[in-house]
Amino acid sequence: MKYRSCHLIEHGISIDVSSIKACCLSRDFNKGQLMIVPSYYDNIIIWDKLFEIKRYQRLLQKESDLDACEGCYNLREEDWDEEDYISYINFDHWSQCNSNCIYCGVQRYKPKTKNNVLNAIKELIKQKKFRNTGEITFQGGEPTILKEFDQLLKLFINEGVKIRIHSSGILFSRSIRDGIKKGQVTVVISPDSASKDVYKTVKRVDKSDKVWANIKHYRRNLKGDLQSLVKVKYIIIPGVNDTYEEVTLFLEKIKQLDIKSVIVDVEYAYANTNKGNISPHVYILMDYIEHFCKENGITYDLYDSALYADKERTFEKTSVFNKDELKQSLEKFKAYRIQSNIRYN
Numbered sequence: 001m002k003y004r005s006c007h008l009i010e011h012g013i014s015i016d017v018s019s020i021k022a023c024c025l026s027r028d029f030n031k032g033q034l035m036i037v038p039s040y041y042d043n044i045i046i047w048d049k050l051f052e053i054k055r056y057q058r059l060l061q062k063e064s065d066l067d068a069c070e071g072c073y074n075l076r077e078e079d080w081d082e083e084d085y086i087s088y089i090n091f092d093h094w095s096q097c098n099s100n101c102i103y104c105g106v107q108r109y110k111p112k113t114k115n116n117v118l119n120a121i122k123e124l125i126k127q128k129k130f131r132n133t134g135e136i137t138f139q140g141g142e143p144t145i146l147k148e149f150d151q152l153l154k155l156f157i158n159e160g161v162k163i164r165i166h167s168s169g170i171l172f173s174r175s176i177r178d179g180i181k182k183g184q185v186t187v188v189i190s191p192d193s194a195s196k197d198v199y200k201t202v203k204r205v206d207k208s209d210k211v212w213a214n215i216k217h218y219r220r221n222l223k224g225d226l227q228s229l230v231k232v233k234y235i236i237i238p239g240v241n242d243t244y245e246e247v248t249l250f251l252e253k254i255k256q257l258d259i260k261s262v263i264v265d266v267e268y269a270y271a272n273t274n275k276g277n278i279s280p281h282v283y284i285l286m287d288y289i290e291h292f293c294k295e296n297g298i299t300y301d302l303y304d305s306a307l308y309a310d311k312e313r314t315f316e317k318t319s320v321f322n323k324d325e326l327k328q329s330l331e332k333f334k335a336y337r338i339q340s341n342i343r344y345n
């Protein structure tokens with residue numbers, strides 16, 4: 001039966017520090033996310049109960065869009081699968097990180113270790129309720145300092161599922177590198193800058209050299225399709241890294257290291273508070289990066305806030321990319337180079 005839904009309402013969970021949701025996306029500060037278990041802390045995840053709730057949410061979604069999902073770019077009208085299984089898991093259940101990004105809303109307190117997560121995943125697999133048709137994402141805190149990271153990674157590599165890991169890149173992980181070589185793991189590192197000063201402003205740690213060295217290390221000796229499994233991200237942060245010079249430095253670094261995949265996003269707090277009113281200079285920078293990627297055979301993708309910004313775009317696509325004209329167009333919108341009015345801690 002055809003109805004509007006998404007792969008995460010159907011078969012997704014996102015495990016965070018205190019709750020389990022269908023996904024980690026949030027279109028609107030006020031609407032929150034699609035909750036499945038509001039408060040699980042160190043409780044055991046009871047899969048039968050969780051599937052019951054997911055079945056109910058599917059029923060509601062058939063009637064009309066669930067509140068938290070309204071306007072989401074993932075909703076599609078399709079013949080959805082009614083079976084109970086999980087094929088998308090986002091791990092977000094720890095908050096420790098070795099970076100301290102200005103756009104991160106995660107509180108870096110040290111929560112109790114959640115031994116239950118690893119055990120729950122083993123149980124899910126044992127019950128044959130996990131299918132490898134989706135994707136596993138690690139997003140959390142920093143995966144490379146998560147105690148059970150290697151064990152979780154090994155489990156999912158054995159299951160043959162695709163895995164996407166968002167890492168600060170400050171530490172090099174052999175498990176990640178081995179997973180990339182097998183073609184199962186994608187690593188996404190977001191330096192958001194190529195200059196040490198801007199990196200330090202954004203990340204509030206002084207690790208720019210280390211991160212770019214690790215990106216190079218992950219990229220080393222990769223051939224063919226494996227090359228695009230090392231993705232480097234640039235989050236455009238108005239007032240911080242949104243200049244022609246900074247973006248150009250970043251692109252030069254991408255070229256120098258022969259990176260084959262670039263992701264662009266727009267700072268979530270800025271995008272959310274300026275919905276439908278994103279500054280033209282943000283679009284010009286997005287167009288510039290896209291153009292550079294096309295010219296150099298690099299894959300260009302947008303992440304969440306940038307995807308919404310792109311959908312809402314009324315500002316004409318940039319067509320001239322020489323340095324002087326680009327700088328002139330950016331200069332025209334200089335007044336928009338304001339800082340986001342919501343910034344964390």
Ligand code: SF4
Pocket residue numbers: 005006007008009022023024025026034068069072073074075
């Ligand atoms: S918010 Fe979007 S991605 Fe998340 S469950 Fe709803 S429709 Fe799916």
